[in-house]
Structure formats: C-alpha cells, structure tokens
Amino acid sequence: QKEVEQNSGPLSVPEGAIASLNCTYSDRGSQSFFWYRQYSGKSPELIMSIYSNGDKEDGRFTAQLNKASQYVSLLIRDSQPSDSATYLCAVKDFGNEKLTFGTGTRLTIIP
Amino acid sequence: NAGVMQNPRHLVRRRGQEARLRCSPMKGHSHVYWYRQLPEEGLKFMVYLQKENIIDESGMPKERFSAEFPKEGPSILRIQQVVRGDSAAYFCASSPRGTGGAGEQYFGPGTRLTVT
Numbered sequence: 001q002k003e004v005e006q007n008s009g010p011l012s013v014p015e016g017a018i019a020s021l022n023c024t025y026s027d028r029g030s031q032s033f034f035w036y037r038q039y040s041g042k043s044p045e046l047i048m049s050i051y052s053n054g055d056k057e058d059g060r061f062t063a064q065l066n067k068a069s070q071y072v073s074l075l076i077r078d079s080q081p082s083d084s085a086t087y088l089c090a091v092k093d094f095g096n097e098k099l100t101f102g103t104g105t106r107l108t109i110i111p
Numbered sequence: 112n113a114g115v116m117q118n119p120r121h122l123v124r125r126r127g128q129e130a131r132l133r134c135s136p137m138k139g140h141s142h143v144y145w146y147r148q149l150p151e152e153g154l155k156f157m158v159y160l161q162k163e164n165i166i167d168e169s170g171m172p173k174e175r176f177s178a179e180f181p182k183e184g185p186s187i188l189r190i191q192q193v194v195r196g197d198s199a200a201y202f203c204a205s206s207p208r209g210t211g212g213a214g215e216q217y218f219g220p221g222t223r224l225t226v227t
Contacts (some may be wrong), residue, residue, distance in 0.1 A: 053158045090154075097144070097166065101154040103156075104153060
C-alpha cells in the first residue's frame with residue numbers, strides 16, 4: 001500500500017528562521033508532488049507543486065524533490081507567525097488522479 | 112468568486128438519516144474529487160468524477176456512500192443511514208485536467224458533518 005510519511009511535529013521555529021518540512025513516499029511510480037497548508041478548521045490550500053528532481057522556488061517557499069531517495073521537502077524562508085499551520089505532503093501517480101496525503105506536520109512559528 | 116464551492120458548510124444529522132453534500136467545481140474545471148478527513152487523521156481519497164462519469168471510486172466505502180456529477184448542477188456525495196463514525200470533514204477538490212496530467216487540485220471549504 002502506498003505510503004506518504006511525514007513527521008507529525010509539532011515543529012517549532014523562531015520567527016525569521018528557515019522552516020524545513022520533510023516527506024518520504026514509498027511508491028517509485030509517484031510522479032507529481034504537492035505541498036498544501038491547512039489552518040486549523042480550514043481547508044487545504046495548495047502552496048507548491050513539483051514534478052522534476054531539483055528545487056522549485058516560489059517567493060519564500062522552496063520545494064525540493066529527490067526521486068532516487070523518494071524524498072520531497074518544503075523550505076519556508078523568513079518564517080512568519082502566519083505560517084503556523086499544518087503542512088500536508090501529497091503525491092500522485094502518472095495516470096492516477098487521486099492524491100495520497102501524509103498525515104501532516106504541525107508547524108509553529110515562535111515570535 | 113471562482114473558487115470551489117461546497118454546501119452546506121455544516122451539517123448535523125441524526126443516526127439513520129441521509130446526508131447530501133454538494134460541490135461546484137472552479138470555473139473551467141471539469142474534474143471533481145471527494146476526500147474525507149476524520150478527526151486527527153489525514154485526508155483520504157474517496158472518489159473521482161467527471162461529468163456523468165465515476166472514474167475512480169476506490170476510496171468509497173462499499174455501502175451507504177454514493178457520488179454523482181450530473182451533466183447539469185453540482186456534484187453530490189450522498190451518505191445514507193449515517194452513523195456516528197461518518198462524522199468528519201468532507202472536502203471537494205477540482206482540477207482542470209485529468210488522466211496523464213499533473214492536475215493540481217484545489218480544495219473547497221469543506222462540509223463538516225456531525226452525526227448525533
């Protein structure tokens with residue numbers, strides 16, 4: 001059974017520092033990778049998608065993908081208190097539309 | 112607002128009643144997905160639909176649950192004879208592309224179902 005693993009946290013990071021969130025997946029057939037942010041009581045919000053090995057940057061966010069190691073990460077630079085949320089990693093196989101989610105990492109930014 | 116719309120946002124049902132959850136995809140999107148999030152658990156895929164077709168229902172419980180996406184109108188997730196274990200947040204997502212594409216999925220606000 002396909003698994004997506006995340007450290008549940010909580011991960012505490014001082015304001016202004018870099019937050020690093022990690023995710024591993026078990027299925028080598030996984031082709032697309034997504035990071036969602038979910039505030040308590042709210043719906044998941046897409047932050048980043050990445051499909052190729054390497055880094056992808058968007059503002060303060062950088063997604064990193066290493067398919068050989070089956071590892072995807074999200075870096076948040078200059079962390080802000082508003083970044084405090086649960087971050088969900090999701091993977092999708094080519095030709096299969098469903099997302100498989102990890103259980104999420106709870107991130108707290110300390111002012 | 113061109114986002115994914117879901118209603119109702121909160122739904123309370125007594126055990127044995129039926130629950131109907133509605134989802135309208137983003138403008139221009141023709142693919143709809145339903146996910147369930149149980150308290151303190153991750154999001155779990157339930158079903159993937161296109162207009163008038165169920166494409167993948169591998170995550171749907173075998174009994175009491177059904178979904179449709181008619182030619183006209185919203186997608187509907189129906190839960191018959193609800194039980195307390197059905198209490199959860201039900202999220203709908205939509206995407207503009209289907210099989211073979213990267214297909215980013217965008218989520219609606221969710222329906223929080225409480226079974227009493």
